[in-house]
């Protein structure tokens with residue numbers, strides 16, 4: 100039986116440039132639309148099978164001056180429960196923190212279920228089930 104770290108060592112984690120995009124968010128005071136960039140990173144097998152994608156932005160919180168925004172993480176249904184999501188999240192956080200050591204924040208949509216909340220909590224994110232955001236500070 101392989102150790103969890105060994106099991107995932109051969110997976111490839113790389114940006115998917117075609118999915119990089121500009122999105123817009125609305126601010127109320129004063130009312131204005133502000134652009135932010137979202138990048139996408141994929142986790143792949145050696146044979147290029149795509150196992151999941153994580154999306155994040157480094158300038159979503161530009162008005163606050165710091166912080167990463169984790170926009171989404173998704174593993175195709177038939178690949179779930181194999182540990183790929185955990186590995187993808189781990190590598191994504193490491194990648195963000197290698198660029199700037201700032202808090203990573205995710206916004207939970209109304210559709211986010213208890214199970215997803217627990218999933219992130221188990222993987223180091225803080226927050227309450229009732230709050231909109233969850234967050235994780237970089238390691239020292």
Ligand SMILES: CC(C)(COP(=O)(O)OP(=O)(O)OC[C@H]1O[C@@H](n2cnc3c(N)ncnc32)[C@H](O)[C@@H]1OP(=O)(O)O)[C@@H](O)C(=O)NCCC(=O)NCCS
Nearest residue numbers: 170171172173174178179180181182183184185186215218
């Ligand atoms: C959330 C999501 C990314 C998790 O992906 P995943 O690949 O299933 O995640 P993991 O396999 O790492 O973890 C899932 C569970 O399987 C378990 N697991 C991990 N490795 C396993 C293995 N080899 N065999 C069986 N189960 C395993 C984990 O313990 C985990 O359970 P836990 O939360 O009780 O600890 C995925 O469910 C998803 O894409 N959901 C839809 C989109 C979504 O909700 N995204 C989050 C909003 S931003």
